[in-house]
Amino acid sequence: xxxxxxxxxxNVAIAAASTITEPxxxxxxxxxxxxxxxxxxxxxxxxxxxLLLKQLGIPHTDLRVEEIVERQSSNNTDHELSRKIKPExxxxxxDESYERCREICAEYAKTFYLGTRLxxxxxxxxxxxxxxxxxxxxxLVDGPxxxxxxxxxxxxxxxEERLEDIFxxxxxxxxxxxxxxxxxxxxxxxKPFRDMIDGMRMDTWKSRxxxxxxxxxxxxxxxxxxxxxxxxxxxxxxxxxxxxxxxxDAALYLGIGNQLTNILRDVGEDALRGRVYLPQDxxxxxxxxxxxxxxxxxxxxxxxxxxxxxTRARSYFNLAEEGASHxxxxxxxxVWTALLVYRSILDEIEENDYxxxxxxxxxxxxxxxxxxxxxxxxxxxxxxxxLLS
Ligand SMILES: CC(C)=CCC/C(C)=C/CC/C(C)=C/CC/C(C)=C/[C@@H]1[C@@H](COP(=O)(O)OP(=O)(O)O)[C@]1(C)CC/C=C(\C)CC/C=C(\C)CCC=C(C)C
Ligand SMILES: [Mn+2]
Numbered sequence: 119x120x121x122x123x124x125x126x127x128x129n130v131a132i133a134a135a136s137t138i139t140e141p142x143x144x145x146x147x148x149x150x151x152x153x154x155x156x157x158x159x160x161x162x163x164x165x166x167x168x169l170l171l172k173q174l175g176i177p178h179t180d181l182r183v184e185e186i187v188e189r190q191s192s193n194n195t196d197h198e199l200s201r202k203i204k205p206e207x208x209x210x211x212x213d214e215s216y217e218r219c220r221e222i223c224a225e226y227a228k229t230f231y232l233g234t235r236l237x238x239x240x241x242x243x244x245x246x247x248x249x250x251x252x253x254x255x256x257x258l259v260d261g262p263x264x265x266x267x268x269x270x271x272x273x274x275x276x277x278e279e280r281l282e283d284i285f286x287x288x289x290x291x292x293x294x295x296x297x298x299x300x301x302x303x304x305x306x307x308x309k310p311f312r313d314m315i316d317g318m319r320m321d322t323w324k325s326r327x328x329x330x331x332x333x334x335x336x337x338x339x340x341x342x343x344x345x346x347x348x349x350x351x352x353x354x355x356x357x358x359x360x361x362x363x364x365x366x367d368a369a370l371y372l373g374i375g376n377q378l379t380n381i382l383r384d385v386g387e388d389a390l391r392g393r394v395y396l397p398q399d400x401x402x403x404x405x406x407x408x409x410x411x412x413x414x415x416x417x418x419x420x421x422x423x424x425x426x427x428x429t430r431a432r433s434y435f436n437l438a439e440e441g442a443s444h445x446x447x448x449x450x451x452x453v454w455t456a457l458l459v460y461r462s463i464l465d466e467i468e469e470n471d472y473x474x475x476x477x478x479x480x481x482x483x484x485x486x487x488x489x490x491x492x493x494x495x496x497x498x499x500x501x502x503x504x505l506l507s
Contacts, residue, residue, distance in 0.1 A: 215296040219246035233456040244351045247296035259318045310343035341377030345369030353446035360444045368441020375434030386475040424472040450497035
């Protein structure tokens, strides 16, 4: 274990790296890429979703969400889920741990941080801890220290072992300690956390996506998982008549919508890193290729392509809206705020006349604040079935 008391927010990735040098880990996978190739090949796209999804042309890959929902709804205390571990942490240390998580969330994720400020204290602390774990995981593969750490399967395997430790109450540093405590307070499942690490594995070897199915899988791994991690913290309204599956699906869609938006916002930046997340077959349908993405020229063809991409990203936010109304009363406002603010990045791309090759779309603070009352009024809505019960 490393010394954690000197960590500063900007050292998050270094802190992650400092504990991954021990040589004794077991290798779970022969290599990062073979693991992911296997996943892509064996998780057959399975259209088990509603007519609405079919009409939208959205493939719903079998992402084993049912497995998570089933455990979440059961009272099986033997399972890793719902284990009430009691980390031996004193109040002051824990307060400091959460405070460090808060600082990082405030510094790196203004939109999410705004959302968390609208939550109850317990929930907001839990989301800060989850945020920091997600951010550190992402930093391992594309943060400033990623090259220095030569991110490879070893680093990610070690990070996954460390995750397993966190879930049994063993923390390596202060950030882990906050998450360990969160796990003792909320019925979090380790699965989406593991899946996010798989997504980062994927990002280390894959820089092109042939079609939307491939991209969707990546988006699930790195972002849909965040939705699944968040539901147990946000809570489902006790009067909701919706199935847990419906609500988890909606949370997953919010993650997908966020990530598609992220990808559309960052096309130019990602291209500079040699990455094109846009589906190759869809680029070709619009007479475009990687070369157009790299050229930085915003043509009419590019605009038309972007319009279609934006429409699809919005459709995921729309699907998420349905589930947001079934969350616990106290969680609806923050979730609606995050949804509206993140979705409005798409409006900004339109405002920029679809120039996401040279400009980064940005939602100003004023606009964000204006969305608070709109989100508040949306959050007052409860599905009609609840009013009857
Ligand atoms: C029923 C219902 C609607 C429930 C709500 C569920 C819910 C709260 C869903 C939230 C979904 C969400 C916030 C997804 C985040 C997706 C995201 C931005 C993923 C990013 C991936 C990698 O992308 P990239 O490398 O291209 O990005 P950068 O340029 O590096 O930024 C991630 C970076 C993966 C890691 C994710 C995070 C760090 C964000 C985690 C956020 C939270 C835990 C906060 C959620 C809180 C609120 C208030 C919504
Ligand atoms: Mn990233």
